[in-house]
Amino acid sequence: MLAYxxxxxxxxxxxxxxxxxxxxxxxxxxxxxxxxxxxxxxxxADIERLRTQLGLDQPFPVQYVKFLTGAVQGNxxxxxxxxxxxxxxxxxxxxxxLELAAVSGFLAIAIGIGLGVFTAIRRDGFAxxxxxxxxxxxxxxxxxxxxxxxxYLFSVELGWLPSFGRGDTVxxxxxxxxxxxxxxxxxxxxxxxxxxxxxxxxxxxLVRSEMLEVLRQDYIRFxxxxxxxxxxxxxxxxxxxxxxxxxxxxGLQLGSIIxxxxxxxxxxxxxxxxxxxxxxxxxxxxxxxxxxxxxISVMFVGINLIVDLLYFSIDPRLRADRTKAH
Amino acid sequence: MTQSVLSIRDLxxxxxxxxxxxxxxxxxxxxxxxxxILGVVGESGAGKSMAGNAVIGLLSxxxxxxxxxxHVNGKRIDHLKGDAMxxxxxxxxxxxxxxxxxxxxxxxxxxxxxxxxxxxxxxxxRSEAEKRAVAALDEVGIPGAxxxxxxxxxxxSGGMRQRVVIALALCAEPSLIIADxxxxxxxxxxxxxxxxxxxxxxKERGTAVMLITHDMGVIAEAADRVAVMYAGKLAELGSVRDxxxxxxxxxxxxxxxxxxxASRGKKRLHQIPGAMPRLDNLPDGCAFHPRCPFAxxxxxxxxxPKLSDGNGAACWFPLSHAEAVA
Amino acid sequence: MTEMPLPPDAPIAVKDPSxxxxxxxxxxxxxxxxxxxxxxxxxxxxxxxxxxxFAPLIAPYNPFDPASLDLMNGFSRPMEPNAFTGDTxxxxxxxxxxxxxSTILYGMRISLFVGAAAVLFAMVLGITLGLLAGYLGGxxxxxxxxxxxxxxxxxxxxxxxxxxxxxxxxxxVEYRDQMAIWVLIIAIGLSDWVQFARVVRGATLVxxxxxxxxxxxLIGRTSPSIMLKHILPNVLSPVLVIATISLALAIIAEATxxxxxxxxxxxxxxxxxLIRIGQxxxxxxxxWILLFPxxxxxxxxxxxxxxxxxxxxxxxxxxx
Numbered sequence: 020m021l022a023y024x025x026x027x028x029x030x031x032x033x034x035x036x037x038x039x040x041x042x043x044x045x046x047x048x049x050x051x052x053x054x055x056x057x058x059x060x061x062x063x064a065d066i067e068r069l070r071t072q073l074g075l076d077q078p079f080p081v082q083y084v085k086f087l088t089g090a091v092q093g094n095x096x097x098x099x100x101x102x103x104x105x106x107x108x109x110x111x112x113x114x115x116x117l118e119l120a121a122v123s124g125f126l127a128i129a130i131g132i133g134l135g136v137f138t139a140i141r142r143d144g145f146a147x148x149x150x151x152x153x154x155x156x157x158x159x160x161x162x163x164x165x166x167x168x169x170x171y172l173f174s175v176e177l178g179w180l181p182s183f184g185r186g187d188t189v190x191x192x193x194x195x196x197x198x199x200x201x202x203x204x205x206x207x208x209x210x211x212x213x214x215x216x217x218x219x220x221x222x223x224x225l226v227r228s229e230m231l232e233v234l235r236q237d238y239i240r241f242x243x244x245x246x247x248x249x250x251x252x253x254x255x256x257x258x259x260x261x262x263x264x265x266x267x268x269x270g271l272q273l274g275s276i277i278x279x280x281x282x283x284x285x286x287x288x289x290x291x292x293x294x295x296x297x298x299x300x301x302x303x304x305x306x307x308x309x310x311x312x313x314x315i316s317v318m319f320v321g322i323n324l325i326v327d328l329l330y331f332s333i334d335p336r337l338r339a340d341r342t343k344a345h
Numbered sequence: 346m347t348q349s350v351l352s353i354r355d356l357x358x359x360x361x362x363x364x365x366x367x368x369x370x371x372x373x374x375x376x377x378x379x380x381x382i383l384g385v386v387g388e389s390g391a392g393k394s395m396a397g398n399a400v401i402g403l404l405s406x407x408x409x410x411x412x413x414x415x416h417v418n419g420k421r422i423d424h425l426k427g428d429a430m431x432x433x434x435x436x437x438x439x440x441x442x443x444x445x446x447x448x449x450x451x452x453x454x455x456x457x458x459x460x461x462x463x464x465x466x467x468x469x470x471r472s473e474a475e476k477r478a479v480a481a482l483d484e485v486g487i488p489g490a491x492x493x494x495x496x497x498x499x500x501x502s503g504g505m506r507q508r509v510v511i512a513l514a515l516c517a518e519p520s521l522i523i524a525d526x527x528x529x530x531x532x533x534x535x536x537x538x539x540x541x542x543x544x545x546x547x548k549e550r551g552t553a554v555m556l557i558t559h560d561m562g563v564i565a566e567a568a569d570r571v572a573v574m575y576a577g578k579l580a581e582l583g584s585v586r587d588x589x590x591x592x593x594x595x596x597x598x599x600x601x602x603x604x605x606x607a608s609r610g611k612k613r614l615h616q617i618p619g620a621m622p623r624l625d626n627l628p629d630g631c632a633f634h635p636r637c638p639f640a641x642x643x644x645x646x647x648x649x650p651k652l653s654d655g656n657g658a659a660c661w662f663p664l665s666h667a668e669a670v671a
Numbered sequence: 672m673t674e675m676p677l678p679p680d681a682p683i684a685v686k687d688p689s690x691x692x693x694x695x696x697x698x699x700x701x702x703x704x705x706x707x708x709x710x711x712x713x714x715x716x717x718x719x720x721x722x723x724x725f726a727p728l729i730a731p732y733n734p735f736d737p738a739s740l741d742l743m744n745g746f747s748r749p750m751e752p753n754a755f756t757g758d759t760x761x762x763x764x765x766x767x768x769x770x771x772x773s774t775i776l777y778g779m780r781i782s783l784f785v786g787a788a789a790v791l792f793a794m795v796l797g798i799t800l801g802l803l804a805g806y807l808g809g810x811x812x813x814x815x816x817x818x819x820x821x822x823x824x825x826x827x828x829x830x831x832x833x834x835x836x837x838x839x840x841x842x843x844v845e846y847r848d849q850m851a852i853w854v855l856i857i858a859i860g861l862s863d864w865v866q867f868a869r870v871v872r873g874a875t876l877v878x879x880x881x882x883x884x885x886x887x888x889l890i891g892r893t894s895p896s897i898m899l900k901h902i903l904p905n906v907l908s909p910v911l912v913i914a915t916i917s918l919a920l921a922i923i924a925e926a927t928x929x930x931x932x933x934x935x936x937x938x939x940x941x942x943x944x945l946i947r948i949g950q951x952x953x954x955x956x957x958x959w960i961l962l963f964p965x966x967x968x969x970x971x972x973x974x975x976x977x978x979x980x981x982x983x984x985x986x987x988x989x990x991x
Binding site for chain 1: 401403431432433434435436439440442444447448449450451452453461462465466497499510513514517
Binding site: 045 | 835931932965969977
């Protein structure tokens with residue numbers, strides 16, 4: 020098992036190195052950093068000085084290593100557009116995105132698994148069929164349209180909930196939270212539904228199809244033949260087996276939530292890293308783009324790693340196979 | 346004669362399809378006495394498993410019991426639904442499935458699967474249930490039962506798993522066991538052990554067994570009486586000795602002829618020409634007549650006669666002993 | 672089908688009708704005829720594609736011809752005569768007096784073009800790389816499939832955004848708007864090739880070990896083009912399914928990027944751009960500028976999705 024963990028960590032590190040190379044190449048070759056940082060009035064001496072200062076006169080591998088060591092220490096350079104260190108801007112913005120993603124992720128998983136199980140157990144019922152048909156619309160409905168629809172209903176027509184921003188936030192150390200004020204919580208409702216809905220639909224459809232597959236298995240028939248209660252059969256026996264494959268996809272979905280936050284944050288003008296990223300693309304602010312790419316890859320790779328390790332705690336066969344057979 | 350554990354009268358199972366109603370089980374009647382092993386044989390699709398599923402109330406829709414009665418210990422059960430039927434499963438009727446690899450839940454310890462079954466039916470404390478679980482494992486011949494109780498199914502060999510399955514089927518002390526091809530998926534070397542185990546456990550406890558199999562060898566070894574099924578109907582019913590040595594239905598005769606039995610010496614194996622008809626395409630008259638070497642006009646025109654009370658062959662022209670040898 | 676006059680002894684005359692009738696009797700056509708959802712979504716898709724192709728002929732106005740625009744017509748409500756000019760517009764007009772119906776037709780044209788071109792690009796790229804990976808094996812395969820794995824870790828839309836951002840950085844400022852559509856196609860296409868590559872690689876691996884390939888090798892013909900001829904028929908149905916579902920995803924991706932302002936420029940507005948523009952009028956009550964493009968996009972994406980869903984079930988009953 021230890022060997023497997025080491026192998027997985029090594030793989031993750033390799034992915035991060037590749038992504039780092041992509042980010043660095045962007046940083047280095049897309050547009051000229053010197054052009055971007057110096058104004059129109061520059062002398063050759065200025066250019067040379069900055070070139071040496073940024074280390075652009077050194078060989079490519081050396082620059083790459085420097086970039087990586089900088090990135091590991093949280094140093095991603097200076098935003099072309101705002102003229103401030105990228106890491107400062109990211110730190111400022113991260114809480115907004117993480118809080119939004121956490122609430123949406125929780126909604127997506129809780130409701131997604133619940134509805135998936137329901138539609139699988141009542142597979143031919145009216146309610147289950149209705150939910151399934153609606154879910155197909157949910158998959159076809161682009162996230163931004165959901166957001167606009169919700170804004171129209173709850174902000175424009177009903178006036179119940181705010182249509183943009185985070186509301187009032189409370190500062191705790193370096194973290195700003197919207198969880199502690201009424202306006203902050205209200206502001207979270209629409210964006211988190213918007214962000215979570217698509218993932219919820221996917222998780223629901225996946226749980227349903229996996230669960231239907233599991234319910235066909237012999238051990239479920241055998242559990243029924245032993246006279247176990249429906250609840251025990253469905254939840255103790257079927258659900259646990261359903262969750263094994265569901266966990267991978269759900270893990271990936273959680274990663275996507277952070278990426279899809281870009282869209283939701285744009286619709287709701289939510290001051291998170293996603294909105295920062297989209298503005299960076301519009302203004303070709305390469306250091307911010309590169310930093311965002313690195314940040315999100317670390318999250319993705321981290322989530323994937325956790326998902327893989329979660330397998331071990333759920334499926335005893337893996338534990339055994341890895342230690343004995345390999 | 347003591348009251349029979351299982352009594353089936355005129356049992357008919359129907360499956361409505363687009364092309365009409367299929368009858369995988371058609372007017373079947375038999376009894377099983379306490380401690381008796383009734384072997385049910387036939388080709389795949391003959392309806393033997395379907396009859397077992399009907400008894401334990403696990404027909405998968407749209408299959409349903411259309412006619413007939415099922416009594417267990419004198420109590421009529423074919424009309425029971427939901428929780429009432431569930432209480433019977435495991436408690437009065439146990440079931441053993443074909444493939445021990447797939448009939449145990451891979452994610453639950455076998456001890457947990459045993460105790461949950463015991464707790465579902467018997468009014469005992471958890472610690473008492475655990476004690477009984479160990480005893481049940483011990484009884485089916487699993488060495489070191491007290492330690493093995495925390496093992497997962499994948500940690501057992503195929504034969505051992507089938508012992509666990511038998512322990513599970515017997516742990517709430519049912520008076521009837523339906524064993525559906527319990528040895529088919531096992532290595533030849535362990536088949537005999539499992540049959541012997543099943544036989545001795547049931548004789549000891551006076552448990553009645555419906556032993557469903559296509560293997561005449563298993564029948565010869567284990568069963569007291571045998572029911573031969575063909576295309577949903579009972580073809581012949583009688584004591585093992587009678588049916589095996591002097592089969593009266595031409596189909597049984599053919600089956601015997603196509604089974605390699607040591608006692609028959611080196612006589613050439615006989616084949617029944619053709620294949621069992623599909624249920625949606627049954628011939629008129631006796632379903633066996635197209636393959637029957639003795640078929641006459643009556644057989645082509647009229648359905649085979651019903652078995653006269655509990656014994657004999659459903660045939661217009663049952664074989665006399667002299668013909669059967671030929 | 673219309674009867675085609677053929678020379679009496681044309682060999683095709685014997686062969687083709689039988690093939691056609693075989694095709695018409697197949698399960699595929701049968702399930703299509705018996706699936707109302709498939710028929711309706713197919714009709715909707717065909718109508719929308721036709722409307723997009725013939726937009727210049729159908730559209731009552733050319734929304735991008737400044738000469739035909741009258742600012743006085745701005746904010747006309749749907750089906751109501753304009754207060755100043757008395758002109759009536761089916762679906763109303765936007766702030767600049769552009770007919771919403773016409774902009775939707777033109778927008779659909781761009782959405783469909785970008786979507787289809789991106790899928791085509793992804794398909795060609797995916798099939799080529801999949802074939803190379805499966806056929807050559809070794810390092811080529813490792814590198815291609817590794818890149819595919821890494822890319823799959825990230826959501827396609829994020830990959831597309833990054834590619835778009837980078838491409839934008841590379842293109843000189845004065846060409847950015849002109850190039851935007853092509854950059855968009857490449858960005859979405861590049862984000863979507865992996866599935867095609869996987870299917871084709873799998874089929875190639877199977878086909879590679881068959882005897883005719885070994886035989887071709889023995890006589891010195893290793894050209895992958897021979898294999899392509901044999902592999903393509905095998906992967907045709909999964910590729911078709913993936914392409915249809917990808918088309919829905921590509922249309923949504925394009926709309927999303929354009930909505931976010933990193934896609935089609937305002938000078939060439941796609942449905943996403945129109946929704947982005949319309950969102951600005953949500954609070955002031957001009958709902959039609961937003962609603963109609965949004966409904967069009969939804970109808971398009973939903974029917975392509977439903978068609979893809981049906982196609983998957985029809986071509987592979989086991990997946991159901």
